[in-house]
Amino acid sequence: MKGSEHLILSAAEKLQRKILGLLGRSLLFAVTSVAALSVLAILFFIARDAWPFFRDKGVAAFFFSTAWYPAHQPPEFGAAAIFVGSLLVTLTAVALAVPPGVLAAICMSDILPFSVRQVLKPVVEMLAAIPSVVYGFFALTVLAPFLQDSGKWLPGGFEISSGVNALNASVILGVMALPTIVSVSEDALQAAGRELREGSYALGATRAETLVKVVLPAAVSGVFSAVLLGIMRAMGETMVVWMASGNAAQIPKPWYNLLQPVRTLTATIAGDMGEADQMTGSAHYHVLFAMGLSLLVISFLCNLAGEWIVTRQRKRLRGG
Amino acid sequence: MTDTVKQNVEAHVEARGFSVYYGSQEAVKKVDLAIPSCQVTAIIGPSGCGKSTFLRAINRMNDLITGCHTQGELFFDGQNVYSGDVDTAVVRRRIGMVFQKPNPFPKSIYDNVAYGPRLHGSYSRRQLDAIVEESLVDAALWDEVKDRLEKNALGLSGGQAQRLCLARALAVKPEMLLMDEPTSALDPKATARIEELIVQLRGRYTIAIVTHNMQQAARVSDMTAFFYEGNLVEFDATKDLFTRPREKRTEDYITGRFG
Amino acid sequence: MHMRTRRFLDRAFTSAACLAVGLMVLFLLFVLGPIFVKGAGAYVFMGTVEHRRMMLDQFDRGNEERVTAEWLDVQQARRPVYEALSAFEKELPGLPAARRKELKPAFKAVREGVAELLGPEPGEPLPALTRKMYGQTRWTKAQEKLKEIRFEESWDYSAGAGRKVLTSRQPLFDGTALAPLFPLLERDARKLLRPRLTFYPRFLTDVSIDAHFFGGIGPEVLGTMYLALGAMLIAVPLGIIAAIYFQEYAKEGPVMTFLRSCVNTLAGVPSIVFGLFGLAFFINTMHVSSGKSVLAGALTLALLVLPTVIRSSEEAIAAVPRAYKEGAMALGAGPWRTILTVILPAALPGILTGIVISMGRAAGETAPIIFTAAVSVGKMIGPTEIASQPTPALSWNLYNLCTEHEAVNEIRHVQFGMAATLVVIVLALNLVAILIRARVARRLKG
Numbered sequence A: 001m002k003g004s005e006h007l008i009l010s011a012a013e014k015l016q017r018k019i020l021g022l023l024g025r026s027l028l029f030a031v032t033s034v035a036a037l038s039v040l041a042i043l044f045f046i047a048r049d050a051w052p053f054f055r056d057k058g059v060a061a062f063f064f065s066t067a068w069y070p071a072h073q074p075p076e077f078g079a080a081a082i083f084v085g086s087l088l089v090t091l092t093a094v095a096l097a098v099p100p101g102v103l104a105a106i107c108m109s110d111i112l113p114f115s116v117r118q119v120l121k122p123v124v125e126m127l128a129a130i131p132s133v134v135y136g137f138f139a140l141t142v143l144a145p146f147l148q149d150s151g152k153w154l155p156g157g158f159e160i161s162s163g164v165n166a167l168n169a170s171v172i173l174g175v176m177a178l179p180t181i182v183s184v185s186e187d188a189l190q191a192a193g194r195e196l197r198e199g200s201y202a203l204g205a206t207r208a209e210t211l212v213k214v215v216l217p218a219a220v221s222g223v224f225s226a227v228l229l230g231i232m233r234a235m236g237e238t239m240v241v242w243m244a245s246g247n248a249a250q251i252p253k254p255w256y257n258l259l260q261p262v263r264t265l266t267a268t269i270a271g272d273m274g275e276a277d278q279m280t281g282s283a284h285y286h287v288l289f290a291m292g293l294s295l296l297v298i299s300f301l302c303n304l305a306g307e308w309i310v311t312r313q314r315k316r317l318r319g320g
Numbered sequence B: 001m002t003d004t005v006k007q008n009v010e011a012h013v014e015a016r017g018f019s020v021y022y023g024s025q026e027a028v029k030k031v032d033l034a035i036p037s038c039q040v041t042a043i044i045g046p047s048g049c050g051k052s053t054f055l056r057a058i059n060r061m062n063d064l065i066t067g068c069h070t071q072g073e074l075f076f077d078g079q080n081v082y083s084g085d086v087d088t089a090v091v092r093r094r095i096g097m098v099f100q101k102p103n104p105f106p107k108s109i110y111d112n113v114a115y116g117p118r119l120h121g122s123y124s125r126r127q128l129d130a131i132v133e134e135s136l137v138d139a140a141l142w143d144e145v146k147d148r149l150e151k152n153a154l155g156l157s158g159g160q161a162q163r164l165c166l167a168r169a170l171a172v173k174p175e176m177l178l179m180d181e182p183t184s185a186l187d188p189k190a191t192a193r194i195e196e197l198i199v200q201l202r203g204r205y206t207i208a209i210v211t212h213n214m215q216q217a218a219r220v221s222d223m224t225a226f227f228y229e230g231n232l233v234e235f236d237a238t239k240d241l242f243t244r245p246r247e248k249r250t251e252d253y254i255t256g257r258f259g
Numbered sequence C: 001m002h003m004r005t006r007r008f009l010d011r012a013f014t015s016a017a018c019l020a021v022g023l024m025v026l027f028l029l030f031v032l033g034p035i036f037v038k039g040a041g042a043y044v045f046m047g048t049v050e051h052r053r054m055m056l057d058q059f060d061r062g063n064e065e066r067v068t069a070e071w072l073d074v075q076q077a078r079r080p081v082y083e084a085l086s087a088f089e090k091e092l093p094g095l096p097a098a099r100r101k102e103l104k105p106a107f108k109a110v111r112e113g114v115a116e117l118l119g120p121e122p123g124e125p126l127p128a129l130t131r132k133m134y135g136q137t138r139w140t141k142a143q144e145k146l147k148e149i150r151f152e153e154s155w156d157y158s159a160g161a162g163r164k165v166l167t168s169r170q171p172l173f174d175g176t177a178l179a180p181l182f183p184l185l186e187r188d189a190r191k192l193l194r195p196r197l198t199f200y201p202r203f204l205t206d207v208s209i210d211a212h213f214f215g216g217i218g219p220e221v222l223g224t225m226y227l228a229l230g231a232m233l234i235a236v237p238l239g240i241i242a243a244i245y246f247q248e249y250a251k252e253g254p255v256m257t258f259l260r261s262c263v264n265t266l267a268g269v270p271s272i273v274f275g276l277f278g279l280a281f282f283i284n285t286m287h288v289s290s291g292k293s294v295l296a297g298a299l300t301l302a303l304l305v306l307p308t309v310i311r312s313s314e315e316a317i318a319a320v321p322r323a324y325k326e327g328a329m330a331l332g333a334g335p336w337r338t339i340l341t342v343i344l345p346a347a348l349p350g351i352l353t354g355i356v357i358s359m360g361r362a363a364g365e366t367a368p369i370i371f372t373a374a375v376s377v378g379k380m381i382g383p384t385e386i387a388s389q390p391t392p393a394l395s396w397n398l399y400n401l402c403t404e405h406e407a408v409n410e411i412r413h414v415q416f417g418m419a420a421t422l423v424v425i426v427l428a429l430n431l432v433a434i435l436i437r438a439r440v441a442r443r444l445k446g
């Protein structure tokens, strides 16, 4: 090998390399595009199968009517109650999960020693890894009977007619959203930096004061994205709400009565597709795609909001 | 020691009006420099003066940096390294490089040394064994690692790792070696071993070494180039440059008035 | 503010934060505890002679001679039960009409209860359903049935909310030929059923018999494995190539920014929407199979885990020191060789971690496979049927068994066994990921 291999490529070699390089690059680019652009394909095909519903039945009844009678003659597809159900369990779940989630994140980033944190990290990961159907199974077989019985112990001999209701689903969704909220908030808190904390301690502030008045405000955009991700996880979850929410397409009376059963978009899609004509398409089939499209749009919006928060934060940091 | 070689110098690398830019910033400015064959050439200068940039330009390592481009000519073995038809793989095969921080791959010691040969040709296991041994012997590492060739190279000490990187570079039988502050991450003892090695390899390879350490330049090199703010200020036999610098800036630098 | 109040607030805050962490740990234990404890009951339990008989008949397992001998003994022990039943049946027409009217339904309940507990009476034709051919195979279940025979369950609504009331049936039959039955059942239950500690590890691989009344969850486990492995087989090459492109080739610009936000958006798509897409695209448009199939499910799941694979691979590639790349380049390696021989091997542990976690996710997901791959009842499918056949899967069948099965309460042990198995598979994959990460951290340290 020693000796003078020529440095200069012949014209043919050069062409060959150029072509091979270009080919490889384009192949990589093609594969990457397929992977990335699949989300557009999803949007397209969901919209394609949702379109016949909106074309034939219009938009207003779908969003504003609560009459959900897909099996009647003629069928009615008012999904307002289902939208409310999704919103209700999602917001309740996040409201339940955010305070303990953020507190736990604070505890893990600022209070516990490093070694304990190393042990807790897997706990958070395990909570996140448990399949949703297992959470649903837990909700159905353990939490539901417990909830139903718990009415007796409450003052006034409160009667809970069924353990599968909005509260059950919300609690479990909250537990499922918890790991996301904890780990994303923790990252945000860590990113706030040591100097900030030391500055505050140096002024004689206690740990709580430092965390609440200095660190949390600095990390607030990260916590916001954590909450957004939690909302997305709870909103898109299917199995738990299907198994634990009771699946009654009604708006609870009063609307905040979490002990009544509700029905969500995801559970409706999962539960009704079996009855809808999957191959040739029926109004029932298409309305489920309309719901899927709604979910997709909501998740896109949450994503946009998340990216907006991140860019705004980055700009603020650069400006300040 | 330099005089004997000086008569039959033949420039192995020759830069003519050679400039390197990062975007619009000119890091190396119209340098004319001829690095003689089979000698050790030291490149010294204050931090940020373009030493590494120039060294890395020789085997076209700057190609990796987006926005980096060159002007002028740089000849290696009589051929312009920056002409459009050059095969960078061959350039880099013929010009080996050792970096500031030892960078063995996270593979076995054997695989590290055999990496280059496997890249450029197909060898039988026996031939590879021979190349690996020869390279490790040349890098004065053989005795220390011959019993643990299959162990991961990340377990070596800093000095050993740097010698492994040297062996890795030698294994492809280059004609020239570029060293960018090869001892700045090492302790004095490991530094001394590397310096010894450089002296041993002199005569077989053309060596260009960037260094911060003036004593090191004086100890190991035949020729020394002094760079300042991207310009080649002075280039002379080491002996002369350190005893009778012609330029004021060189003198200031080697007497430690700045740097 | 007073220093004392401030200190108090500080303490309160700290405890609240620690409480939140405690709560999280508690949740985990609270969810996993019952599932593991009861799930273990599918593998280790007190099995009755009926279980051993069933295993011999249905799976041809166990020592035939011993089981037959035991069965003869048990039949001997059961004779008084059946004698009491037939004696009472003969006695019944002779009783006064009022008494007869009172006792007849109770006797019917007892007789049916005994049939459930001990299996069909000797001499009766063999029932068509396998579940009716045997008595209770599990001792805990048998004890429940015993209770149902001895006590009548009714609901008391006098206090507003309903309350369960149990009344013993024994006094009702006092003085009749059936009277000896009750002490017999109470006293000799063990002799009638012979409970014995039974290990049933093949629950994991056995087929189910008669809609999960007997047997194991083999088809579901196999289906889950097909789906998870299939999804990874598709997602991993795509994901790694995309990660390489993003990290090593892509020039930042509007196109890259757009592709990146596409990947981020894909990560946020709800899993049920993936299911809809799989149905609309892979099955109804591309016709990869005429209906649900493992292939369609794996493709759908692959899309679901793709963002995770891309991100974790990207992170792993980005974490490879630049010096490795420069070292390879300086030896004359081209970009491709550098990626294949240096960068990918160095990034491999990180990439593997992402793959293993994604695989756990694919194994546990339900929503994407409902319309694309999963069926409630099905047999083990062979590798050649992947493109044409749907399959049972742990996640879907867990849902199915605890909501849509015709006898949800009779097969609780199977449900818990399935849930525990699924959780163990998923957590084991996560554990592998944690171990890989720890190993890498250790290697980097020294």
Ligand SMILES: Nc1ncnc2c1ncn2[C@@H]1O[C@H](COP(=O)(O)OP(=O)(O)O)[C@@H](O)[C@H]1O
Binding pocket: B022, B027, B045, B046, B047, B048, B049, B050, B051, B052, B053, B054, B065
């Ligand atoms: N990758 C790079 N991108 C932009 N500028 C660079 C880069 N590397 C070096 N430079 C600039 O080029 C000049 C010379 O740098 P360098 O060759 O590394 O100096 P030296 O090795 O002599 O300390 C410095 O001003 C430095 O800031």
Ligand SMILES: [Mg+2]
Binding pocket: B051, B052, B053
């Ligand atoms: Mg330098």
